[in-house]
Amino acid sequence: MPEAGSLRVALLGCGVVGTQVARLLTEHHDELAARVGATLEIVGIAVRNPDAPREQVTGTPLEPLLTADAEGLVARADVVVEVMGGIEPARTLLLSAIAHGASVVTANKALLAQDGPTLYAAADAAGVDLYFEAAVAGAIPIVRPVRESLAGDQVRRVLGIVNGTTNYVLDRMATEGLDLDVAVKEAQSLGYAEADPTADVEGFDAAAKAAILASLAFHTRVSLDDVAREGITSVTADDVASAASTGHVVKLLAIAERNRAADGTDGIQVRVHPALVPVTHPLAGVRGAYNAVFVEAESAGELMFYGRGAGGGPTASAVLGDVVSVARHRVLGGRGPVESWYADLPVLPATESRTRFQVRLEVVDRPGVLAQVAAVLAGHDVSIEAVRQTAGHAAADGHEVAALLLSTHAAPERALAATVEALEGLDVVREIVSVLRVEGS
Amino acid sequence: MPEAGSLRVALLGCGVVGTQVARLLTEHHDELAARVGATLEIVGIAVRNPDAPREQVTGTPLEPLLTADAEGLVARADVVVEVMGGIEPARTLLLSAIAHGASVVTANKALLAQDGPTLYAAADAAGVDLYFEAAVAGAIPIVRPVRESLAGDQVRRVLGIVNGTTNYVLDRMATEGLDLDVAVKEAQSLGYAEADPTADVEGFDAAAKAAILASLAFHTRVSLDDVAREGITSVTADDVASAASTGHVVKLLAIAERNRAADGTDGIQVRVHPALVPVTHPLAGVRGAYNAVFVEAESAGELMFYGRGAGGGPTASAVLGDVVSVARHRVLGGRGPVESWYADLPVLPATESRTRFQVRLEVVDRPGVLAQVAAVLAGHDVSIEAVRQTAGHAAADGHEVAALLLSTHAAPERALAATVEALEGLDVVREIVSVLRVEGS
Numbered sequence: 001m002p003e004a005g006s007l008r009v010a011l012l013g014c015g016v017v018g019t020q021v022a023r024l025l026t027e028h029h030d031e032l033a034a035r036v037g038a039t040l041e042i043v044g045i046a047v048r049n050p051d052a053p054r055e056q057v058t059g060t061p062l063e064p065l066l067t068a069d070a071e072g073l074v075a076r077a078d079v080v081v082e083v084m085g086g087i088e089p090a091r092t093l094l095l096s097a098i099a100h101g102a103s104v105v106t107a108n109k110a111l112l113a114q115d116g117p118t119l120y121a122a123a124d125a126a127g128v129d130l131y132f133e134a135a136v137a138g139a140i141p142i143v144r145p146v147r148e149s150l151a152g153d154q155v156r157r158v159l160g161i162v163n164g165t166t167n168y169v170l171d172r173m174a175t176e177g178l179d180l181d182v183a184v185k186e187a188q189s190l191g192y193a194e195a196d197p198t199a200d201v202e203g204f205d206a207a208a209k210a211a212i213l214a215s216l217a218f219h220t221r222v223s224l225d226d227v228a229r230e231g232i233t234s235v236t237a238d239d240v241a242s243a244a245s246t247g248h249v250v251k252l253l254a255i256a257e258r259n260r261a262a263d264g265t266d267g268i269q270v271r272v273h274p275a276l277v278p279v280t281h282p283l284a285g286v287r288g289a290y291n292a293v294f295v296e297a298e299s300a301g302e303l304m305f306y307g308r309g310a311g312g313g314p315t316a317s318a319v320l321g322d323v324v325s326v327a328r329h330r331v332l333g334g335r336g337p338v339e340s341w342y343a344d345l346p347v348l349p350a351t352e353s354r355t356r357f358q359v360r361l362e363v364v365d366r367p368g369v370l371a372q373v374a375a376v377l378a379g380h381d382v383s384i385e386a387v388r389q390t391a392g393h394a395a396a397d398g399h400e401v402a403a404l405l406l407s408t409h410a411a412p413e414r415a416l417a418a419t420v421e422a423l424e425g426l427d428v429v430r431e432i433v434s435v436l437r438v439e440g441s
Numbered sequence: 442m443p444e445a446g447s448l449r450v451a452l453l454g455c456g457v458v459g460t461q462v463a464r465l466l467t468e469h470h471d472e473l474a475a476r477v478g479a480t481l482e483i484v485g486i487a488v489r490n491p492d493a494p495r496e497q498v499t500g501t502p503l504e505p506l507l508t509a510d511a512e513g514l515v516a517r518a519d520v521v522v523e524v525m526g527g528i529e530p531a532r533t534l535l536l537s538a539i540a541h542g543a544s545v546v547t548a549n550k551a552l553l554a555q556d557g558p559t560l561y562a563a564a565d566a567a568g569v570d571l572y573f574e575a576a577v578a579g580a581i582p583i584v585r586p587v588r589e590s591l592a593g594d595q596v597r598r599v600l601g602i603v604n605g606t607t608n609y610v611l612d613r614m615a616t617e618g619l620d621l622d623v624a625v626k627e628a629q630s631l632g633y634a635e636a637d638p639t640a641d642v643e644g645f646d647a648a649a650k651a652a653i654l655a656s657l658a659f660h661t662r663v664s665l666d667d668v669a670r671e672g673i674t675s676v677t678a679d680d681v682a683s684a685a686s687t688g689h690v691v692k693l694l695a696i697a698e699r700n701r702a703a704d705g706t707d708g709i710q711v712r713v714h715p716a717l718v719p720v721t722h723p724l725a726g727v728r729g730a731y732n733a734v735f736v737e738a739e740s741a742g743e744l745m746f747y748g749r750g751a752g753g754g755p756t757a758s759a760v761l762g763d764v765v766s767v768a769r770h771r772v773l774g775g776r777g778p779v780e781s782w783y784a785d786l787p788v789l790p791a792t793e794s795r796t797r798f799q800v801r802l803e804v805v806d807r808p809g810v811l812a813q814v815a816a817v818l819a820g821h822d823v824s825i826e827a828v829r830q831t832a833g834h835a836a837a838d839g840h841e842v843a844a845l846l847l848s849t850h851a852a853p854e855r856a857l858a859a860t861v862e863a864l865e866g867l868d869v870v871r872e873i874v875s876v877l878r879v880e881g882s
Binding site: 133140302307 | 461465469472473475476574580581582585586589590591592593594595721723726727728731738739740741742743744745746747748749752754755757758759760761762764765766769770773774775776778781783
């Protein structure tokens with residue numbers, strides 16, 4: 001047992017985030033004690049190889065705390081902080097910590113998106129806290145506001161820029177006119193993107209966060225498999241320039257919304273895809289590698305939370321806020337919010353969503369083309385909001401062609417898909433250049 | 442005593458916010474019970490005149506709950522929600538509720554700014570919760586993030602747009618070129634401004650919120666008297682246009698920052714004044730009657746919280762989030778964060794602040810004027826960042842005059858004041874048109 005007035009903290013992982021967590025626990029030792037009502041003592045840091053060379057980031061060397069025996073460590077801690085990432089052994093260690101009666105704090109979005117309900121249920125059964133502010137949007141307090149501040153309200157929709165890498169890439173495409181691959185290389189050279197950028201640019205990272213946000217916002221079990229996902233790899237410099245010409249920016253959005261299916265089913269939808277956002281929308285101003293989560297709630301109206309979504313310091317700040325909360329519960333009693341899926345809404349298929357679209361087409365430049373195109377949309381009950389046609393020019397094959405930009409009113413996803421298929425079948429349509437959803441208007 | 446599984450909620454006040462709180466408690470009765478672990482039953486609503494006619498906003502009429510006996514009501518409640526506003530009788534009733542062992546939730550910024558420490562100490566001594574998310578920036582979760590999410594971090598600076606009325610007025614001046622009085626009249630006709638707009642336009646409302654934010658962010662007792670305050674009444678359409686010409690917008694900011702005085706004293710500064718904000722800063726995009734609070738913290742970096750700062754629904758949403766938290770503590774044990782002033786930093790006088798300034802002057806249009814002006818700044822150790830001079834024109838009195846716009850690097854407030862005084866004494870200076878601080882760059 002710890003001495004009176006002291007809590008034993010175990011760290012799992014000592015990478016970029018773990019070392020910053022250790023630094024804050026050490027440097028702010030006295031101030032944290034004042035906030036918690038007990039001192040927080042690091043009793044060990046579990047790493048794969050305790051003998052590997054490490055950068056020293058705190059006044060106190062971490063080496064004496066390092067151990068390869070993670071199982072042994074979690075058995076003798078009051079608070080376990082998991083910042084190792086990945087599914088295993090993180091999952092087993094967290095379940096073991098919970099079984100030993102420790103409170104746990106994790107930054108592991110992949111694990112929560114895949115197996116959150118198992119962890120929540122285990123924590124609930126053991127009567128311990130499971131906190132995970134750092135798992136969504138890094139330093140931005142979003143989990144706590146959604147779980148606690150909005151506990152008396154009803155969330156209608158969450159729109160998030162939750163992946164800093166893709167936001168940086170799209171921002172550079174917009175401001176510098178860069179091509180996607182050039183912007184990705186730039187992000188890699190700055191350390192914003194991994195050598196293999198797949199998890200970011202294909203939207204897997206954003207989808208994991210979307211699943212967690214949807215679970216919290218709608219009190220419904222949502223896993224990664226429920227998220228319709230489309231990355232930014234098909235977004236071109238032309239798409240971004242065309243968006244700007246109509247007063248939009250392209251953002252990769254994680255969207256979770258309450259929706260009603262065509263058959264009347266009340267449910268939710270969770271999806272990640274590039275979208276056009278009006279420049280006047282608060283999300284449009286989120287630049288560089290920043291993240292932001294925009295929430296629409298019944299009574300609160302529109303809220304936005306903005307900040308750094310990644311990085312050692314920002315993530316450690318969110319972890320420490322959670323550590324203080326769970327530690328206070330151990331000192332004063334009480335528990336944080338418990339995830340329960342009492343709403344248990346069905347997750348509707350993506351085909352049930354209704355959005356506005358912008359469709360760019362290359363068409364043969366001759367009279368009557370617009371009438372044919374418009375007839376196809378009308379035939380599928382898709383209402384046109386605006387049409388822009390550029391002056392014709394000669395294509396490589398000598399034909400006179402024109403670019404057509406169609407903006408629609410809100411239409412069902414399935415109607416739009418059928419429309420695009422029908423447009424592809426028209427003789428006068430040479431190419432469907434792009435189809436992008438419009439959100440936040 | 443309440444029946445098992447039920448908590449008695451007393452409402453003090455039944456105005457715009459009170460009726461919305463009653464509506465949410467009634468309409469979301471079952472969902473709130475699921476989140477709290479007990480039902481929340483309104484046992485009474487204290488109003489001055491229970492017989493006054495009222496609009497019905499809930500399915501259940503509120504009349505049977507109304508009472509003029511507020512003292513009697515707080516004595517039989519588990520949770521007391523104060524949304525009546527004003528200092529008395531709100532203060533006496535909250536202290537009475539605390540003395541009776543009730544947990545309290547208040548939206549009363551004036552009371553907290555004037556007498557918060559008395560209330561916090563009473564709640565701490567009684568071992569009950571005192572929550573007040575709605576007192577700062579309405580629906581925006583800012584109190585909880587600062588008190589809890591950033592509990593392991595160090596706040597360096599808070600910049601807030603915390604008064605929706607003045608933000609609406611300044612926004613209309615910027616976008617429509619309106620004069621201040623026209624924009625204020627428009628805000629009044631839309632219900633954003635009171636018939637007597639003094640509390641808003643003179644910055645009193647923002648100063649109360651600045652005092653509360655500074656207390657939370659720096660763990661230091663800060664009262665309204667500690668806040669240096671300047672409203673927007675001297676801001677002209679010309680100031681706003683001139684700001685735009687240098688890539689800035691004018692915002693009324695509530696600022697609380699960690700600072701070091703000239704004599705080395707480590708302290709904080711709290712002030713409210715109009716300021717130029719670069720258009721690229723996230724606060725610049727906060728339009729209309731919206732509020733936002735921008736926080737700079739050591740580890741988290743830059744964060745921003747955005748949303749509606751006023752209105753019945755938004756404020757009620759924040760109140761309900763607090764009600765759920767304090768009610769959960771009554772069911773499960775535990776307590777929320779306790780305000781303690783352990784940091785106890787001195788509040789430094791406004792003359793100790795260092796900021797960048799923009800000074801607009803009307804000068805006589807002849808060679809050598811700029812050299813004289815520049816010499817005055819150099820003599821006071823104020824470094825010039827940029828100068829813009831418009832082409833000369835004939836003033837009403839026939840003299841050729843020119844407008845000069847000086848942008849300085851960061852300089853001490855006292856040096857700037859001395860500089861302005863010296864400039865006023867120059868023969869070639871006809872008028873100091875405006876002096877505005879630049880923040881957020």
